[in-house]
Amino acid sequence: MQLLRLGPVGQEIPVVEADDVTYDLRPLTAALARSGDIDGEFLAADGIARTRSALAAGELPVLDGAAALRRGAPIARPTAVVCVGQNYAAHARESGAEPPRLPIIFFKHPNTVVGPDDTVPVPPGSEKVDWEVELAIVVGRQASYLPSVEAAREHVAGYTVVDDVSERAWQLDDSLGQWSKGKCGPAFLPTGPGLVPADEVDPGDLRLRSSVNGEPRQDSSTADMIFDVAAIVHHLSQYMTLEAGDLICTGTPEGVALSGRFPYLADGDVVEVEIEGLGRQRHRFEASIGTPAHGRSPQVPTTAAPAERHLPVG
Numbered sequence: 160m161q162l163l164r165l166g167p168v169g170q171e172i173p174v175v176e177a178d179d180v181t182y183d184l185r186p187l188t189a190a191l192a193r194s195g196d197i198d199g200e201f202l203a204a205d206g207i208a209r210t211r212s213a214l215a216a217g218e219l220p221v222l223d224g225a226a227a228l229r230r231g232a233p234i235a236r237p238t239a240v241v242c243v244g245q246n247y248a249a250h251a252r253e254s255g256a257e258p259p260r261l262p263i264i265f266f267k268h269p270n271t272v273v274g275p276d277d278t279v280p281v282p283p284g285s286e287k288v289d290w291e292v293e294l295a296i297v298v299g300r301q302a303s304y305l306p307s308v309e310a311a312r313e314h315v316a317g318y319t320v321v322d323d324v325s326e327r328a329w330q331l332d333d334s335l336g337q338w339s340k341g342k343c344g345p346a347f348l349p350t351g352p353g354l355v356p357a358d359e360v361d362p363g364d365l366r367l368r369s370s371v372n373g374e375p376r377q378d379s380s381t382a383d384m385i386f387d388v389a390a391i392v393h394h395l396s397q398y399m400t401l402e403a404g405d406l407i408c409t410g411t412p413e414g415v416a417l418s419g420r421f422p423y424l425a426d427g428d429v430v431e432v433e434i435e436g437l438g439r440q441r442h443r444f445e446a447s448i449g450t451p452a453h454g455r456s457p458q459v460p461t462t463a464a465p466a467e468r469h470l471p472v473g
Contacts, residue, residue: 160211161353161438162197162317164235165228168274171235173197174222175210176353181225187213196235197354199404202299202316207356231274232350233319234297239405240267240348242323243391244338246410247383253418262386262394267323268343272406275351275440279324280447281426282344287327288424288444291411292369292377292432294362295321296388297354302401311392314401315357320434322349322369322442323408327417350406352438362388366435367412371428376421379412 162184164171173184173196185195187210192201213219244263245256252258273279281288299316323342330341362381369377381387386394391409395401416423424430426446433439 160214160359161233161355162207162210163233163351163353164197164231165222165225166231167229168231168277171196171231172222172228173201174225175214175219177214181222182214182219183222184210184219186219194235197233198235199238199298199402202297203301203403207299207316229274230276230352232272233352233354234272234350234404234406237269237272237404237406238402240269240272240408241395241399241401241405242267242342242408243386243410246385246391247379247412248385249379249383249413253413253415258385262391264395264398265338265342267339267348267408271324271343271346271348272350273346273348275320275349275438276442277346277349279346279349279430279442279444280344281424281444282326283447285326285329285344286423287329287416289325289327289416290369290371290376290424290430290432291323291325291415292367292434293321293323293408293411294365294367294381294388294434294437295319295350296362296392296407296409298392298401298403298405298407299357300403302392302396303399305393305396308389308393311389311396312357314392314396315388316403317354317356318360318362318437319351319354319406320432320437320440321406321408322430322432322440323411324348327423348406348408349432349440349442351440355437360436365437367433369414369430369432371421371424371430373429373431377412377414377432379414381409383412384409
């Protein structure tokens with residue numbers, strides 16, 4: 160079973176797919192969430208378990224024509240997108256760092272979340288747009304100061320696929336160690352296709368892959384994560400309150416352009432990312448209309464001394 164949102168941007172229909180049949184989830188989302196959508200309120204109201212019950216009872220109608228509809232992000236309006244950097248040892252090494260002692264945390268703006276197949280603009284002036292296939296955790300209920308790693312598992316609603324698109328020059332040279340400037344471009348987090356419930360996934364043993372224009376780039380397993388899902392959720396809860404519907408991106412394996420082994424993305428490139436059991440994305444990168452795809456980074460007048468290059472990428 161997986162939860163999806165299908166249809167034009169801003170008009171997505173919440174659905175559930177089970178046994179290759181797509182069912183309209185609106186009768187249930189309308190009852191559980193003020194938005195009538197798959198969001199944090201729906202998840203916190205035990206929406207996944209109630210979806211299973213509605214399916215078993217035959218209470219959800221089949222959605223005709225579902226296969227022809229655009230796939231949107233499976234979670235609507237996350238209040239936060241929290242990301243873990245350098246969570247695969249080989250990726251830390253390829254970016255010039257030792258594996259971290261504690262999770263490295265940064266944020267993406269929630270408005271970066273788009274559908275898995277939506278076009279991603281290459282920002283004006285950018286030179287180093289990169290791909291990162293990642294397993295994303297969808298938080299199921301509020302989590303704050305969780306007492307144990309085991310308790311953290313109870314706060315995970317499910318999992319989805321993301322591409323943590325990054326502009327490396329802006330991330331490393333312009334962000335002064337905070338990374339966010341290189342992480343928040345429009346559509347910089349293709350998400351989906353579906354939200355797969357936590358009890359149907361072993362997050363510790365999933366194959367992750369990416370390709371650019373059909374050429375393989377990343378091929379690894381979540382078994383290589385330094386900090387696993389439960390450890391990440393527990394750790395984050397000690398520093399912030401996680402809300403239902405929040406996304407947590409758990410890091411990417413080796414094989415990105417930052418390694419120097421591959422070119423950065425350019426106008427017309429097509430990226431595919433997939434995670435075993437969770438689905439595949441395919442999105443095209445296009446230069447922003449009326450601007451060159453590549454050029455100099457934005458400049459801000461300053462009298463300060465040049466900043467040192469800070470931590471490598473996540």
